[in-house]
Amino acid sequence: MSRKVTRSIFILLFFLNIATLSSQTVQKEKQPLIAILKHLSEKFNISFSYVDIAIDNKASIIPDVSLSLDEALEFLKMETLLDFQLLDNRFVVIKIPKKDKTNHKTQHLEEVVVTNYLTTGITKLNDGSITIKPQTFGILPGLIEPDILQTIQAIPGILSADETVSNINVRGGTHDQNLLLWDGIKMYQSGHFFGLISAFNPYTTKRVNVYKNGTRAKYGDGISSIIDMRLPDHIDQEFDAGLGFNLINTDAYAKIPLSKKTELQLSTRRSITDFINTSTFEQYSKRIFQDSDFEKSKDNRNSISQNETFNFYDITAKFLYNISNKDKLRFHFLHVDNNLKYDEQSTINDRNESLNSKLSQRNSAIGLTYTRHWNSRLLTTAQFYVSNYDLDATNFDIINNQRLIQENEVYDGSAKLDINYSANSLFKINGGYQFTEVGISNLEDVNNPEFRSFIREVLRTHSVYAETGFLSNNAKTRLTLGGRLNYMTKFDLFLAEPRLSFSQRFLNHFRFEVLGELKSQTTSQIIDLQNDFLGIEKRRWVLSNYDNIPVIKSKQTSLGIHYNKNKLLVSAEAYIKKVDGITTRSQGFQNQYQFVNSIGSYEIKGVDVLLNKQFSNMVSSWISYSYNTNNYIFSELNDGEKFPNNLDIRHAIAFAGTYTNKNIKLALGLNWHSGKPTTEPSINDNPDDNPDDNQITYSSPNSKSLKDYLRADCSATYGFNISDGARATIGASVWNVLNNKNVINTYYTLDAENEVNKIENESLGITPNVSFRVHF
Template identity: 45%
Template sequence: MTCLLILCIAPRLYAQKKEALAEVLPVLENRFDIKFSYSDSDIVPYRVISPDLSEQLPLILSRIEAQTELVFKKLDKRYYTITRQRAEVCITLKDAVTGAPVTGATIEIRESNRATITDTLGNFHFPDIPGDAVLHIRSLGYKTTDIRAAEWMGTPCKTLLFHPEYQQLDEVVVRQFLTTGLQKKSDGSVTISTEKFGILPGLAEPDILQTIQALPGVESINETVSNINIRGGSHDQNLILWDGIKMYQSGHFFGLISAFNPYLTRDVSVIKNGASARYGDGVSGTVDMHSANTIDDHFSGGAGFNLIGIDAFARIPLHKKLAVHLSARRSATDFITSPTYNSYFERVFQDSKITDIHNQEVSENIEREEDFFFYDASLKVLYDPDEKHKIRLNATFFNNSLLYDESTVSTSESKQSSLDQQNLAFGGSLESEWSDRFTSALTGYYTKYNLNAANYTLFTDQRLILNNEVLETGVKLHTNYKISNALHWLNGYQFYEVGISNTDDINTPRFRRKHKDVIKNHAAFSEITYQSPSKNTYARAGVRVNYIGKFKKYITEPRLNIRQKLSKYLAAEFQGEMRSQVTNQVVDLQRDFLGVEKRRWILANNDDLPVTRSKQVSLGVNYNKRSFYAGLEGFYKTVEGITTSGQEFQNQDQYLRTSGSYTVKGLEFLVNKKTGKYSTWLSYTYALNDYEFEALEPSGFPNSLDIRHSVSFAGTYIMKNLKLALGLNWHSGKPYTRPQEGNEVTERETGNTINYHPSNSDRLPQFLRADLSSTYNFSISEGVDATLGIAILNIFNKTNTLDIYYRLEDDQSTEVQQVENLSLGITPNMTFRVFF
């Protein structure tokens, strides 16, 4: 029975066997004594069922036509032609939501130069195209669509519903804000596009965290990107995200250079107030960076160098659904010494034992040698399994490394100290479009920050090892539902676990301390965004609820953002938010980590280290007419749960740990005039920033970051391929604390101490710096462009005092030493880049 079944089925199985059409045609020619005329490219794609040669030729040819999009035409008794099936396509394109005709849409035939557009009725017509042709249909505001001509052939015209492409309601209010590549959105945030970035004073190439300091209310009190102050807040109070991953390190060269490669970081959003409910942490502000997120249809990349380092990047499409983005950067400072490096080195290490001649560990008979370098690398994999889903995997790694050797001239005794700072982060995301109205995004990430220092004292056998480690893992899911064209509803959930450890290890006298804390945070959030069809009204209202299991504490954070046009050119804005965070940085000793990276990350304990919480409101008006913009905004912010150890006090309060708050009240003003060739702007910020610590005397005094007045005046000019930028920055001095004249030191058996005036009762001299930059773009060959740029910081070489503090050489000393931190002197830099 089995054999009989096999005998019956085998011929059928054999009959269904498929062969390449290119192999079938010669067999038919030999069997029927005929000749086929065809183009190889027309028949190569097809495989057909092996023909039964006992059948008549017309029947065989008709079966091949049914399996392919080919047409056989008999010329005479022996010769046949084979051509691709031709189609006549007539389609009416209509909006899938409103049913209205879509006019002006572009339709291209793939792999050809034929194209057309829809008329006023939404119609387009191709009278004679290959049946297997693919039509590429696109129009602004709609999802790009590909269709096969064979499926839409014939008349009368068939209707194709064209689906609108809904995106987050983020209308651009100012398209060129200060310089090209900066835009102001309707929610008050500013977006930086590194691809379109123009030029700013002192920057010959994009630097993300330096660029944002051009905005009113954003500055760095010590000229570094690792200490960015948004409306009077400290750097650790900023939420810094890279592709949704929280970053705990932001700078190279200990803060003088941004650690984020600008050539793969496509867009950066800077939010000072009124943030979306999807953002947690960041009681002061948010810097949200996104790398390039689309699969290009061609390879692109670039490489360049400046007087600090070299870098390269590449965007590599492996398939129409798969691409890889790569970048790498390394300093050249460990084998090439440049004027830029010398200026940076002097600025960073002026108050460390490396260059401080007043330090007991450093004397004139000591020889010093340092080896410093940094590098970073990033990788992103982009995969689009279909039009509805996007999968992204990304990773980045930063490293700063310092080796410091010191030896005595007389005895040749030597010791080596070291410092190593690393940040590793990787994550993945899945973006899904379930319908025209409903989308979702699922992300997960892991980030690790590690700081290690080994400090050896030359004249003793003492060794101090310090470590600060942060581990964070998290997952977030958010959905967006389009209730209507004007109304979006965002919902989501986020969970993260963060653990922080700190270790101190001293060999003489023997002491070792290690402390580790872990906090898990759950958060649910929801918000509604509305934008009127006329674009006159924008409103976003949301709430975020955090639950900290360790403290059994719920924290509710409402958010509100409103913009209303009052006239064609005048608009009013109101923003408000409440936010919280459990991670902060503190300074235990001013000379931790060789004195160049003094801050340690710690976690709140709900006791002497409370959860930091903020409240902020702002109200502003702006006028925007063609090439002129003017804006005025007032803000009020209070932040509770800060600690004295987190404020870098360098006075009588530096060894105390108590909690308090600070309040900032201020105004931001900006006027910007721009044309196609130039842009010039003047900004002014006034801020009154005061502490309140009940346990201190006096309880209220100026914040260490209190910059009352800040002015920036700058301009850029574009002349064909040449760009020029010149700017001037001025601000009043920050507070500091002086010892009491004539009564500087109190002598005690337990150790002498300095007698200070009331905290932050004096101010540094005013700060003034002028910067210059220029770039020239040119073409090397077809497809290869280049940029040559120069930048000079502090072109007048003005000496600015960034900080002053006082110390005793040891606890038995009666002489107070003054330590003065100075700004960068004149610092030239040059860059050369190629793009291909």
């Protein structure tokens, strides 16, 4: 480590100590109530149900180890002035006493089924959803920080076929079939470094709700999944801040009380890749830029790529204002940015030529939310937002004297009104209205030969929704039944989308689950050419036009059975999903269908199995297995016969274990899955027989598979106190410990001699990373 870096760290620690000395003294004998609840849930094998607002700012000392469960709950009741109601010896409902409900504080009760699902900070609810809380997140193999979109890939049925967070596949779906919401705002960009890092700062995210099926009626779009990220929404009058760095980026965040009624939440993150060339950056670059125009220009003997610069950053801000005890106003802002620039130089006719190629990708969002608590039963929320996505590329080809400009822009404006009514503790009603206007434009401009294409589509959608939820007195039965009605004015089209979530607990430790939904979406991503946008970010957003890009519709149902006792969870879910209205351009074909534009569907049938065992309070291990068959049906292709989906990964197994002992966290894991389908040239194809053909004759589509994928990861963190008010964490991880050469994509091209060349894209090699964080 250089003297400058060492000096900077000492200076940082010096100012942190000054800051913490002036901060409020923390009572060492008390702990946050959330931490105590985790301790009791592990000790007595119980689950707690509560709304976040009920336990905010609550603290207590840990009940004496000699106390029984009833005595411990009574002790906490005296300490926190909350009601603790024990149901059926396994579930405890925490409520605010009626006499203390001076602030109209009613929310939906979420029944927790499994706490510490895989690791701490991940919870499974009985509506089929998974909740992730980064602030209490434990550790996962290969991760030293709670990367949101990397974390959800540990959930059975979710993986990324190419290891990126910009291509997350949920039960066989493409990434554009996932709805990403940031504080209720739809996002169109999910990753930094063109997909290797989540674009959303986990340290300012309070919770993430993930739905694979049985989605709430208030959610539109996202036919494969909902990933709903929420920031803290309550003013607690406490200052909270932190900063840190790893071998890719540095970040900082702060939660600043401005008055009793106002609070400001800020965060920022920026890459260090244009200042320091680390081993992690080198591996990321090798993975992302392989087979791109950026790398090809380096390999071209007649041109040299140099002076390349790459950086990314993101900024978020949330302003909270409590107008009164009943009225709240929230302002949201986010900006995500990635930039790549490089000079391409060449000597032509004894003259040096130099031109600058560049690629930028960004997503900006701004929103305003107003919440009104009319009384203890009625809550309304109105939100207005605008989300804007831009993908711009300028690519110079010096040898051919050509300049190509490509742009993809998305404008998404929405107004929502959400109404929650609690008839009593058993029945909840939710309904609302949403208006959305989406405009998507695509530009392509070539100077030699001159060509310009600009296409813009706009679609307005009105949606109404309603659902009711029922939770039995003994918490054994839960039913949510609802529906959503969408009207698309441009097509004069009505689409009805029923939703179902049913859960029944039996024999005390078993739970049966039924989920179902019909959904639709009007936005999707397509690939026109594999070298679009310099071959790095190939996909562009398009809007349904009810012609060659139809509205995508899906229907899905699943049955699940779960057993949970003595810190052992055994879970099995069988599902079937049918998606209509996909296009070949959205699937990324690189075979005989690459330049074909056809409309079809896919159907996937599968099962997800999980075995999760916790040993004491320190060790957690799990193994998951997913099996599915995923097939395309295009009436105009393959004689109308079904053939394997590009994401037909039949078998996937993940095994992992974590160890937590006070300040030390360790994780080790193994991921294996069968290879993706691929299409090989026909053995009867001989380009020499027809040298003017310039085409490859392929065998049956997706009739072969790549080699199996195997990756082992490990990670470790250590936390320690710097002072009474400051805590530091150091971490280290290694992705792909065995440096396994996994081929994640294969395709074929013809060279100048009309010979067939095989191109293989490899996954990340062995990639180490280290981090240092300070929280105060």
